[in-house]
Amino acid sequence: MRILALETSCDDTCAAVVTGDGRIRSNVISSQGVHDRFGGVVPEIASRHHLELVNLVVQQALADADVTLEEIELVAATQGPGLVGALLVGLSTAKALAAARELPFAAVDHIQGHVAANFLVGPNGEPAFEPPFLCLIASGGHTLLAQVAEHGRFAVLGRTLDDAAGEAFDKGARMLGLGYPGGAALERLAAGGDPEAFSFPGSRAERSQGGGGTGRQAFANSLDFSFAGLKTALLYRLRELPEAQVREQAADFAASYQAAIVDSLMLRAEQALERTGQTRLAVGGGVAANGELRRRLRALKASVHVPPRELCTDNAAMIASAALQGRQLAYPAYLGLDAYATGEGSP
Amino acid sequence: MIVLGFDTATRATAVALMLDDREVLRARDDPGPAEHPGHATRLLAMADELLATAGIGWRGVERVAVGLGPGTFTGLRVGVATARGIAQSLAIELVGVSSSLALATAAARAPGERDAPDEGRVLAVIDARRGEVFAAAYRASGRRSVSELATPRAIAPDQLGSVIALAQEQGAGTGAWLAVGDGAVRYRPQLEAFGVTIPDDFSRLHLVDAGTVCELGMRERPVTAYEQILPDYRRRPDAELALESVAGRGAVAR
Numbered sequence A: 001m002r003i004l005a006l007e008t009s010c011d012d013t014c015a016a017v018v019t020g021d022g023r024i025r026s027n028v029i030s031s032q033g034v035h036d037r038f039g040g041v042v043p044e045i046a047s048r049h050h051l052e053l054v055n056l057v058v059q060q061a062l063a064d065a066d067v068t069l070e071e072i073e074l075v076a077a078t079q080g081p082g083l084v085g086a087l088l089v090g091l092s093t094a095k096a097l098a099a100a101r102e103l104p105f106a107a108v109d110h111i112q113g114h115v116a117a118n119f120l121v122g123p124n125g126e127p128a129f130e131p132p133f134l135c136l137i138a139s140g141g142h143t144l145l146a147q148v149a150e151h152g153r154f155a156v157l158g159r160t161l162d163d164a165a166g167e168a169f170d171k172g173a174r175m176l177g178l179g180y181p182g183g184a185a186l187e188r189l190a191a192g193g194d195p196e197a198f199s200f201p202g203s204r205a206e207r208s209q210g211g212g213g214t215g216r217q218a219f220a221n222s223l224d225f226s227f228a229g230l231k232t233a234l235l236y237r238l239r240e241l242p243e244a245q246v247r248e249q250a251a252d253f254a255a256s257y258q259a260a261i262v263d264s265l266m267l268r269a270e271q272a273l274e275r276t277g278q279t280r281l282a283v284g285g286g287v288a289a290n291g292e293l294r295r296r297l298r299a300l301k302a303s304v305h306v307p308p309r310e311l312c313t314d315n316a317a318m319i320a321s322a323a324l325q326g327r328q329l330a331y332p333a334y335l336g337l338d339a340y341a342t343g344e345g346s347p
Numbered sequence B: 001m002i003v004l005g006f007d008t009a010t011r012a013t014a015v016a017l018m019l020d021d022r023e024v025l026r027a028r029d030d031p032g033p034a035e036h037p038g039h040a041t042r043l044l045a046m047a048d049e050l051l052a053t054a055g056i057g058w059r060g061v062e063r064v065a066v067g068l069g070p071g072t073f074t075g076l077r078v079g080v081a082t083a084r085g086i087a088q089s090l091a092i093e094l095v096g097v098s099s100s101l102a103l104a105t106a107a108a109r110a111p112g113e114r115d116a117p118d119e120g121r122v123l124a125v126i127d128a129r130r131g132e133v134f135a136a137a138y139r140a141s142g143r144r145s146v147s148e149l150a151t152p153r154a155i156a157p158d159q160l161g162s163v164i165a166l167a168q169e170q171g172a173g174t175g176a177w178l179a180v181g182d183g184a185v186r187y188r189p190q191l192e193a194f195g196v197t198i199p200d201d202f203s204r205l206h207l208v209d210a211g212t213v214c215e216l217g218m219r220e221r222p223v224t225a226y227e228q229i230l231p232d233y234r235r236r237p238d239a240e241l242a243l244e245s246v247a248g249r250g251a252v253a254r
């Protein structure tokens, strides 16, 4: 079985060829890199770029895998959640590629894709991470904890109520004058700072002083995340201190801010492991590349799996992996499929 | 040559299949005011139905012709992505056709119609949302084709005079104009103020005909790379314009 998959839910134009045993034959990711000057992904611009790139990316994925369309037996694409205009470029292209050859088609939920990244054989032959496990997904677009019972099935235990963790990194970085997207720059700056210099919502330091994230009991008892208060707290702190001190303590700000995000993620992961009795944790999303989070994950008393970076960030190999386990529609049952912006789980 | 053509520039989804004997099969979806456009959900299904009616499979299609707009961005992208996907899948020819030109061509040759245009002067007026239209001017040149006198541009309906003036500079003459398209229907009073004739709201002349897209697509030279086919946006993304206006103000302040 050879699967061709497309992913265009945000600003990366992706195509991949994966075989039925979870081996990646090609995994092409074209990052648009055109949104930085706008300080965030602009949906209309992302959609235009996807359309410019999509056929070339497909062609590259086939060439890298050394296969032709004749050898593809299943086509898959992300159906949602994401930017609808962006999703429609990949979904329309994939449906048309499949329809003209009357191939079966799989519409994949993007979150299921992140989960399924763990089922792929690693680029250096690393074995797949098999369910059951808990899955923490943290990126610029989503932050959630899922319980993965089996390949094709997962239940969301908690999710962010406002900003995504990666978004919090980028917004904090912008406030600290590190540009956009500045998550990686913030991490570099934080390396030389004191993570306990400032107490931000969500951090361990803040919780030890009786805080509790948003402070609401329901939230405290849930496995949900919240990063909006953190962002606001940083803004106020930066405003109330003299400019010279902010400059002098920039690294401390970065380290404390990063610690609050990582603490929030770790707290929920630990609570979820405890509540479910699971001993295995998989991590996905762009934030999984964060060194501080990785360091803290290693200290967990659980078997932790973090796929290689190119499988953590948005990619089409994970969509192909999810397609293998999910529902495959025969021609012409999929011709009328539309993209969706929010929610998870195919109907 | 068997040509599959479609257009998604307006709220409608129009599909046609032109067969070897030039017979044309058509299917279309015209959503009501409260309904969503069927670009993503109806386009491929209608193409499948036409192929079944004609008794040919996808592999019988030799060329794909797609309406490039101008029109709604998301609709155009669904049409172009679908066209490119089919062409790439079958390794067949791909051409793009102006949706405005398709509108004008069909209107200019409506023989014996009550609304037949005076000396073939046609304005193609496509709804551009936000109170604007994409307006273009054409004149019949021969029995089967029209030539473009004013290229499509996004204007407020009460600026139609500028398009007519431009067309007159290009030798349109001073005779009457026929205006067609969903923009002409929507902004009828504003456009009629310029003395143009607009067919009644339910005239088929207001609809982009995919059969005409097939026919115009027959005359085009196929692209050598599928990604060369892109929507005719005629409007830059808002975010770019906003950024420039901020930069512009900054420059003045300095």
Ligand SMILES: [Zn+2]
Residues within 6 Å of the ligand: A110, A114, A139, A141, A142, A285, A313, A314
């Ligand atoms: Zn993602």
